[in-house]
Amino acid sequence: MVQKVKSKDFVIRFAGEGGQGLVTSADAMARAATGAGFYCQTFSTFPSQIMGGPASSQVRISTTPVLSNGDAVDVLVVLNQYAFDNHIDDLSENGVCIYNAQDCVPSGDGNYFGINADELAKESGNTRAANMVILGAVATLIDFKLESIENFVKERFTRGRAGDDEIIKSNIVALGLGTEVAKKSGFSVGSLDDPNAPDYEQIMITGNAALSLGAVSAGLDSYYGYPISPATTILIWMEQNLINEGKFVFQVASEIEAINNIVGSGFSGKKAMTATAGPGIALMSEGLGLAWMAEIPCVVVDIQRGGPATGLPTKSEQSDLFACMFPAHGDVRLPVLAPGSVEECFYVGELSVNWAERYQGPVMVMGEFSLAERSENIKKPDLSKVVDERRNSDTGSNGYKRYESWNGELSPMPIPGGEVAYVANGSEHDEIGDTTHLPKHHIRLTERRFAKLGLLNDAPFEIENPDSEIAIMPWGSSKGVAREAYQQLIEKDKNLGWIYSVALNPLPEDVKEELKRKKLVIVPELNYQGQWSSILRMEGINAVSVTQFTGLPFKPTELANKISDKIKEIGD
Numbered sequence: 001m002v003q004k005v006k007s008k009d010f011v012i013r014f015a016g017e018g019g020q021g022l023v024t025s026a027d028a029m030a031r032a033a034t035g036a037g038f039y040c041q042t043f044s045t046f047p048s049q050i051m052g053g054p055a056s057s058q059v060r061i062s063t064t065p066v067l068s069n070g071d072a073v074d075v076l077v078v079l080n081q082y083a084f085d086n087h088i089d090d091l092s093e094n095g096v097c098i099y100n101a102q103d104c105v106p107s108g109d110g111n112y113f114g115i116n117a118d119e120l121a122k123e124s125g126n127t128r129a130a131n132m133v134i135l136g137a138v139a140t141l142i143d144f145k146l147e148s149i150e151n152f153v154k155e156r157f158t159r160g161r162a163g164d165d166e167i168i169k170s171n172i173v174a175l176g177l178g179t180e181v182a183k184k185s186g187f188s189v190g191s192l193d194d195p196n197a198p199d200y201e202q203i204m205i206t207g208n209a210a211l212s213l214g215a216v217s218a219g220l221d222s223y224y225g226y227p228i229s230p231a232t233t234i235l236i237w238m239e240q241n242l243i244n245e246g247k248f249v250f251q252v253a254s255e256i257e258a259i260n261n262i263v264g265s266g267f268s269g270k271k272a273m274t275a276t277a278g279p280g281i282a283l284m285s286e287g288l289g290l291a292w293m294a295e296i297p298c299v300v301v302d303i304q305r306g307g308p309a310t311g312l313p314t315k316s317e318q319s320d321l322f323a324c325m326f327p328a329h330g331d332v333r334l335p336v337l338a339p340g341s342v343e344e345c346f347y348v349g350e351l352s353v354n355w356a357e358r359y360q361g362p363v364m365v366m367g368e369f370s371l372a373e374r375s376e377n378i379k380k381p382d383l384s385k386v387v388d389e390r391r392n393s394d395t396g397s398n399g400y401k402r403y404e405s406w407n408g409e410l411s412p413m414p415i416p417g418g419e420v421a422y423v424a425n426g427s428e429h430d431e432i433g434d435t436t437h438l439p440k441h442h443i444r445l446t447e448r449r450f451a452k453l454g455l456l457n458d459a460p461f462e463i464e465n466p467d468s469e470i471a472i473m474p475w476g477s478s479k480g481v482a483r484e485a486y487q488q489l490i491e492k493d494k495n496l497g498w499i500y501s502v503a504l505n506p507l508p509e510d511v512k513e514e515l516k517r518k519k520l521v522i523v524p525e526l527n528y529q530g531q532w533s534s535i536l537r538m539e540g541i542n543a544v545s546v547t548q549f550t551g552l553p554f555k556p557t558e559l560a561n562k563i564s565d566k567i568k569e570i571g572d
Helices: 022-035 081-090 117-124 130-141 146-157 164-185 207-217 232-241 255-267 278-283 285-294 321-325 342-359 369-373 439-455 476-491 509-517 531-538 556-570
Strands: 009-017 039-045 054-062 073-078 091-100 112-115 202-206 222-225 248-251 272-276 298-304 362-368 375-379 461-464 470-472 497-501 503-505 520-525 543-547
Touching: 009 022, 009 081, 022 039, 022 054, 022 130, 022 146, 022 202, 022 375, 039 369, 054 081, 073 081, 073 130, 081 091, 091 130, 112 130, 112 164, 117 130, 117 164, 130 146, 130 164, 146 164, 202 207, 207 232, 207 298, 207 342, 207 362, 207 369, 222 232, 222 255, 232 248, 255 272, 255 278, 255 285, 255 298, 272 278, 278 285, 278 298, 278 321, 285 362, 298 342, 298 369, 321 362, 321 503, 321 531, 342 362, 342 375, 342 439, 362 369, 362 476, 369 476, 461 509, 470 476, 476 497, 476 520, 476 556, 497 509, 520 531, 520 556, 531 543, 543 556
Parallel strands: 009 073, 073 091, 091 112, 222 248, 222 272, 272 298, 298 362, 470 497, 470 520, 520 543
Antiparallel strands: 009 054, 039 054, 039 375, 202 375, 461 497
16 A cells, blocks of 8 residues: 655546546546635647547646646546556556556556446446546545535536436435545555635636636627637637627638738727637738738737647647747738736736737737646636727827827827728838838838837736846746746756746847846747747847657656756756
């Protein structure tokens, strides 16, 4: 028997095939643990087909806020032999595996035992309660109070329908049956320390839902979307929630239609957004160039996945940065916001639609599969503090001069149907939008388009240990795991700094100055080319990347080791 130990966190993984309820099991465990006062983060990986194929979903339960999906697995639940063979090596030293006795026959001895969840579910009187049987066994292995899962069951199935009580009763019986099997196995992973619940109200939400909520809270008026993994859940969320008077959501036939619609909507005075993935960004290139040239507010969200082409539709990668920052031909460099946590997704959703209005142009938001799909319990946003910025459309004495020279302020942007009209021209133009090829106008308006990026100066950033010569600078979804790696290295007396910015363009001036002072900046990112460090080197910053392109996020300890190796390679 494994000796019980107290732990700050546990990682529980459910592995099998798509359609076997793996995500449901992880989510149920996460919500039960959240209700008990713990912090949680889920993570899923699955193939692109609707049913079947190897898949897994896990939850990390902790007494402190969860930054990543962790290193090793403490409790592994496998539903078939393939899952056992491909996940057993991820089990921690004291971890325990529960296998489906119907479809899995492990060879040899180890920290694992079988359970026939389907048969036990029948005994409970509810053939659909197999996942509750398993959750009962899992809870026993980590000494987790069944009461918390029972409370989740009662909340989940109290719907005011006939039969609710019977469903609740059978699910609780199923939990108990799983508990008995785990007790008889003689195994135990340990127990969690007592929860340290935060003193603020929380919500359990995914990254895509948080981003959508932030944008809508900041006054989003219209959303046009084409279904594409992993951005489709934003379209679905909008269809269900952007429903008040004057709001509009539409599922379009292509990404080209989506970009043209939000450009038209932005021109007409609406806050407009679409969301897509890498293949969609490729198709939106010309439309984004038009929005930049004609200076029309709109937001494009890129929920990144593996590429190129169809690539890895349901896997994680951060390889679209070049495509998002420089999407069109000619001199174009778009504003880019990249949230690093589910909580930041909300505030980036808010900031993006306000930035588009403020500087009168397109804004890119870069999410990523694992961040979009994962759930976290975060502090409930205070919607009363959300700002709804709107463009200056009061022309005053400006007349028709929509594209005046830059003087530190933007000329007003009239709304069609008002007293003043102008041409929103994709060709180079003069002050009122008429086409011109005169060099003086191209020079003047190119400078204007880049200069007005200076209005976007309020994105959050973090700078720690500024006296160090070497700093870590993650971006986007790699923030949390990089933070864990950074903390591990600091505990080993490594003299490292930490730099992080939600805005990749324009970079806050304090961040840019700090980066230029560093002897070396190490960038953890999920791509082959080291895209963010390449862009930083364009700015005269000595940056190098630590990369991974497996379709999966970094693991904290592995990343810490890679950073240490990179420092030695460069020469500390």
